[in-house]
Amino acid sequence: MSKKICIIGGGYVGLPLAVAFAEYFSVIVLTKTKAHAEELSKGIDRTQAFSSDELRRHPIIFTSDISNTSDATVYIVTVPTPIYDDYTPDLSPVEDATKSIASVLKKDDIVIYESTVFIGCTEEFCAPLLEQKSGLKFNKDFFCGFSPERINPSDTERTIHTVVKIIAGSTPPITEQMKEMYGKIIHAGLHIAPSIKVAEASKLIENIQRDVNIALMNELSPLFKVLGINTNDVINAASTKWNFQPYRPGLVGGHCIGVDPYYMLYNGEKQNIPLPLIALARKTNNAMSHYVVDSTLELLRQHSIKPSDANILMLGITFKENCPDIRNSQSARIFSALKAAVNTIDLCDPIADQQEVYRVYEIRTIPMADLKPKRYDAVIITVAHTLYKTLEIQKLLLQENGIIIDLKGLLPLGKSSFTL
Template identity: 50%
Template sequence: MNNKKICVIGAGYVGIPLAFAFSKHFDTTVYTHSKEHAEELQNGYDRTQNFTAEELKSSQLKVISDIQTVNSANIYIITVPTPVDDTLKPDLTPIISATSTVASVLKKGDIVVYESTVFIGCTEELCVPILEKESHLIYNEEFFCGYSPERINPTDKKNTLENVVKIVSGSTEQTKQTLVSLYGTIIKAGIYQAPSMKVAEASKLMENIQRDVNIALMNELSALYAKLGIATHDVIEAASTKWNFHKYFPGLVGGHCIGVDPYYILLNAENEHISMPIVEQARDTNEKVPLRIINEIKAVLTKRQQSLAGKMVLLLGIAYKENTNDIRNSKSAVVYKLLKENNAIVDVVDPYADKQLTKKSYNVDLLDDIPDEKQYDIIIVTLAHDSFKKINWKKLKKEETLLYDIKKLVPKEEQDFYF
C-alpha cells in the first residue's frame, strides 16, 4: 500500500473528511473545480466547518482546482453530490462531470472509486463507459472500479467516518481487496465486503429509504394525533416501552440523503417497469409537511377571523438538521416560501447557516440573532439548535402569539400545536 497516491474528487461534506483522514497515511490530494474553494482550503477555511484552520494547515493534504496538476495519483475517489432536479428526477450532471475529469488523467492500473449515491448499476452502466471512451483504456484490464457508499453524518461527533462500518466493493476481487486494505487504514469500525458493486449501490439507497418511509409513517400518525389532541412524542415514548419498537420521529425531511435517495431507486423501478407505491407515498407525505404546518396555523387564524397577511413571524432554523451549516434541500426554506406567499413578514434566524449561501440558494436574508425587544405574532421552530434551547420564549410572545414547535424545545404548556 505504500505506493498508493489518492485523489479525492469533491471537497464537500464527504470529500474533505475522507481526504483529511487518508492524508495521515497516504499522499493525498483533494480536487475541487472551484479555484476560489481551493484557495479557501489552502488558506485553512473549510466551508463545511469540519476542520479548523490549524488542522488543515498542519495536515499533509494537498488541494488543487486543476486536475492536470494532480501528482501521479493511482486511486481516484469520487465524492460529488448527486441531487435531483426541479422535476425530482436524479441529476447526474455532477457525477458525469467528475467522471470525465478523472478520465482525462486516468492511467493503466488506476482504480476509480465512487462514494456518491447513485442509482443501482450506475457505476458500470453510466460511469465506466465514460471512463473507457475518454481515457481510451479497457475496463477491468487497464483500469478498475469500486463502489463504497459514503456514510458521513455532518456534525455527528459519535458516528464519525472512522467509527462507522465501511461497505466496500470492487469490479474484480483483487480490486476489492486493495480497497479493503486502503479503507482499512482509516476505518476503525471495520470493513464490510459487498459481493458486488450493485449490492453496495443498493445498500446506500435502502438505508435512507427505510428512514424516509418510517418518518413518513410518523408524519401521517402525527397529523391524526394532532386532530385528536395528543402529542406524537408522548405516544412514541409510551410505545417505545415495547422491546421491538423502533423510535422514529415526525418532522421535516430535507438534506442530501433521505429526501433525495428514494428518487434514485425510483429511476431503477421506472426502467424496470416496477411499481413502488410505498416509496412514492412516503416521499409525497414528507414533502407535504411544510404545507401542513402552514395550513394548521392558518386554520387557527381563520377561527380568530385573521389571516397570515401582515403577521410578524419568527422562523427558527434554515439548515436541514441541528447544529450544522448544511442547508441543502432545506424544508425550512419551503416553510419560509409558503409564509411569504401568504404575505407574512418573516424574520429567519440560524446561527449556523452561511448568510451569503442562504441568500443565493433560497433568497432568505438571515438575521444575526433574534432582535431584542421584538415580539412576534407567530413563532415556528423547525430545528433544535443548541443555541435555541436557551431562548426566553415568553419574552418573544404577545398575548395571542402562536407557537408552532416541531422539535419540542418549548415547554408543552407554551405550545399551541400538537406535532
C-alpha cells in the same frame, strides 16, 4: 503503500475522507472552484467540521485543476448527487467528475465512487464514460469500486472512523486493495459486499427505510392531534417494546433521505417495476411543509390574528440541527409559502451561511442580535439548533397573544401552541 489518493469534492464527504487518509497516504483534493481550493488551503472549512489546525496538520494539497492530480493512482468521487425538478436523478456532478478523471486516467488506476447513485450506475454509466474519454479498457487497464458514504454531518460520535464501511471492487483484487486502504482509517470494520450493485443498493435502502418510517409518523401525527393525544407520548409508550423503532415526525430535507428514494424509483421505472410505498412516502414527507403552513395560518386565526397582518419569525433553515447544510431545505418551502400569506416574515439561522442562503433560496436571514423584542405574532422553530435554547422566545420575542410552533420538540411540553 505507494498509493496517492485524489478525492474529488472537498465538502461534507470528501473532506473527512481526505483528513483521515492523509494519516497514511499522500492526498490531493480536487474542488470545483479555485476560490474553494484556496479557502481550504488557508484552513477555512465551509462545512465547519474541521478547524484550521486540523486541516493544516497534514500536507493535503487542494486544487481546482485536474492536471495537478495526474500522478494519483486512486481517485475517489465524493460529489453530490441531487435530483432535477421532476425528481429524476441529476448525475451531472458525477458525470463531470468522471470526465475530469478520464482526462488523466492511467493504466492500473482505480476509480472509487462514494457518491450515492442508482443501482448499476458505476459499471453501466461511469465505467463506459471513463473508457470513452480515456481510451482505456475497464477491468483491464483501469478498475472501479464503490463504497457508499455514511457521513453524518455535525455528528461528533458517529465519525468516519466509527461507522462500518461497505466496500466492493470491480474485481476481487481491487476489493482487496480497497480493503487495505479503507481498513487503515475505518476502526469500526469493513463489510465486503459481493458486488458493486449490492453496495449501491445498500446505500439507497438504508435511507429509504428511514424515509418510509418517518412518513408513517407524519401520516399519523395529524390524526393523533385531532384525537387530542401527543405524538411523542405515543412513540415513547410504544418504544417500551423491544422491537419498536422510535422514528419521529418532522421535515425531511438534506442530501440523503429526501433524495435517495428517487434514485431507487428511477431503477424501478427503468425495470417497469412499481415501487408505490417508496413513492407514497416521498409524497407524504414532501407534503409536510404544506401541513405546517396551513396549521400556522389556522392557529393565527384561532388566536384572532389576521394572517395578512401577522409578523412571523422562523428559526432555522438548515436541514438538521447544528449543521450549516441547507440543501433541500423544507424550511425554505415553509418560508416562501408563508411570505405570500402574512405581513412580514423574518428568518434567523446563525449556523447557515447568509450568502449561501440568499444564493440558493433568495432569502435574507437576520442575526440573532437583530431580533426585535415583542415584534412577532408567531415563532416557528423548524431546526433545533442548540443556541436557540438560550432564546427566551415567550418572554422577549412574542406579542402577548402570540403563538409558538415547535416542529422539533425543542421546548418543554406545554410551552408551545403546536407540535408535530
